[in-house]
Amino acid sequence: MKIQGTGITKVYNQKTVLDIDQFTFESGDFWGIIGPNGSGKSTLLRLISCLTEPSSGKITYELRDKGQAIKRSMTLVFQKPYLLRTSVYNNIAYPLQIRQVHPPEIRQKVEEMLTSFQIESLADQKAWTLSGGEAQKVALARALVFNPELIMLDEPTANIDPGSIMLLEDRLRFHYEKFKPTVLMVTHNLQQTKRLCSKVAFLHEGVIHDQGSIDNVFGPDGTSLVKSFIQQGLI
Amino acid sequence: MENILEGVKDALILLTTLDPEFYTIVRLSLFVSLTATLLAAILAIPAGIVIGIKNFPGRKIIIRIVYTLMSMPPVVIGLIIFLLLLRNGPFGHFSLNFTPTAMIIAQFCLVTPIITGVVINGTKERGQDIRELARTLGASRSQTLWLLIRELRINIMTAVVTGYGRAISEVGAVMVVGGNIRGHTRVMTTTIAMLRNMGEYSLAIATGIVLLLISFIINSLLYYWQQER
Numbered sequence: 001m002k003i004q005g006t007g008i009t010k011v012y013n014q015k016t017v018l019d020i021d022q023f024t025f026e027s028g029d030f031w032g033i034i035g036p037n038g039s040g041k042s043t044l045l046r047l048i049s050c051l052t053e054p055s056s057g058k059i060t061y062e063l064r065d066k067g068q069a070i071k072r073s074m075t076l077v078f079q080k081p082y083l084l085r086t087s088v089y090n091n092i093a094y095p096l097q098i099r100q101v102h103p104p105e106i107r108q109k110v111e112e113m114l115t116s117f118q119i120e121s122l123a124d125q126k127a128w129t130l131s132g133g134e135a136q137k138v139a140l141a142r143a144l145v146f147n148p149e150l151i152m153l154d155e156p157t158a159n160i161d162p163g164s165i166m167l168l169e170d171r172l173r174f175h176y177e178k179f180k181p182t183v184l185m186v187t188h189n190l191q192q193t194k195r196l197c198s199k200v201a202f203l204h205e206g207v208i209h210d211q212g213s214i215d216n217v218f219g220p221d222g223t224s225l226v227k228s229f230i231q232q233g234l235i
Numbered sequence: 236m237e238n239i240l241e242g243v244k245d246a247l248i249l250l251t252t253l254d255p256e257f258y259t260i261v262r263l264s265l266f267v268s269l270t271a272t273l274l275a276a277i278l279a280i281p282a283g284i285v286i287g288i289k290n291f292p293g294r295k296i297i298i299r300i301v302y303t304l305m306s307m308p309p310v311v312i313g314l315i316i317f318l319l320l321l322r323n324g325p326f327g328h329f330s331l332n333f334t335p336t337a338m339i340i341a342q343f344c345l346v347t348p349i350i351t352g353v354v355i356n357g358t359k360e361r362g363q364d365i366r367e368l369a370r371t372l373g374a375s376r377s378q379t380l381w382l383l384i385r386e387l388r389i390n391i392m393t394a395v396v397t398g399y400g401r402a403i404s405e406v407g408a409v410m411v412v413g414g415n416i417r418g419h420t421r422v423m424t425t426t427i428a429m430l431r432n433m434g435e436y437s438l439a440i441a442t443g444i445v446l447l448l449i450s451f452i453i454n455s456l457l458y459y460w461q462q463e464r
Contacts, residue, residue: 084385084386094372095372142372
């Protein structure tokens, strides 16, 4: 899914947190959205996912305005995901249930996800008893199970164990290579960006300061601001 | 102390002798309070959820009004409903004063702010997270509302139980609008008040024990249902 934005601003309490003239995320690209804290990365995802409205400007999806069909074909995974107060199985099945998928197909797809994320043994466990890493696996499985065209991830591997990070990255890469959705991933992890993303956008004080391929942004031709942030370990 | 012990004995007698008048009182108490609670829940649960998650002008003042109404004295509510239903009042042509319907209306007005207030509290805490999750997974408006009700069910159950507890135990409102007419609008709380005035303390205690017992059974059923889910 191709996403375009023009003249996007977002103002909270008289403070402009986002001010982007124009952006385009082409269909099938895997974008890393990086930048220091408070640079507007999460706000950008919230705007694209229609969780909040821009103060000005317009976002289009495949050149269309947002609508229920568009909203149904995208998802956003938060750093601290909210899991439904039910079993792991039911959590993963939920997006399929609201799309009226036939029960045998739901069972098959959920079981595939449980196996893929190595959480078969947790299927009947209550979601509120899971560890942080397990919860994030369930959240990602739930987001991928309905095969959205646009996947947004807001620091999906922050504060979880290295083993879980490896598995989540692996599953994400596998899903991306198989279905080629558009992926926008906010992260503070530079190495992770290099491992997963094909393109990167650097935000600073609400503005997209630099964007392009990994080699361009992080290479010798990258801007001095990006280099300075990398050297100081701020991203 | 003697009256209380006598009351326990009388409570057992009341329950085992199947006194028709007493069972009429119990039936009417349950009918009035459960109907009022059910009707209040139908209005207050969606209202509490909407007020809890939506940001709109006047929201804060509405929440303050709801919280204030939660502590409204039942007798005042009874008096207002009584005046509204008086023959020469705005709703006098319905002739509802001194009927179980008037008692249901009074208890509905008493319970609605309580259920709304408790639901608002629970929704403020987790409602936004649930709503955002529903939206990010592609749920429609009605699917989002249903998910909110499902996820907040423990809070909603607490609200309903609290509202029911208030309804079944109040005496002021039902006394004013119902009039404690024998066989027609007499409920357990008005019976207790009347027996106390008559000096029939042990019988009043016995009725109180039965009232508590019924509340215990209903709360246990709701608690069991809540645990099961």
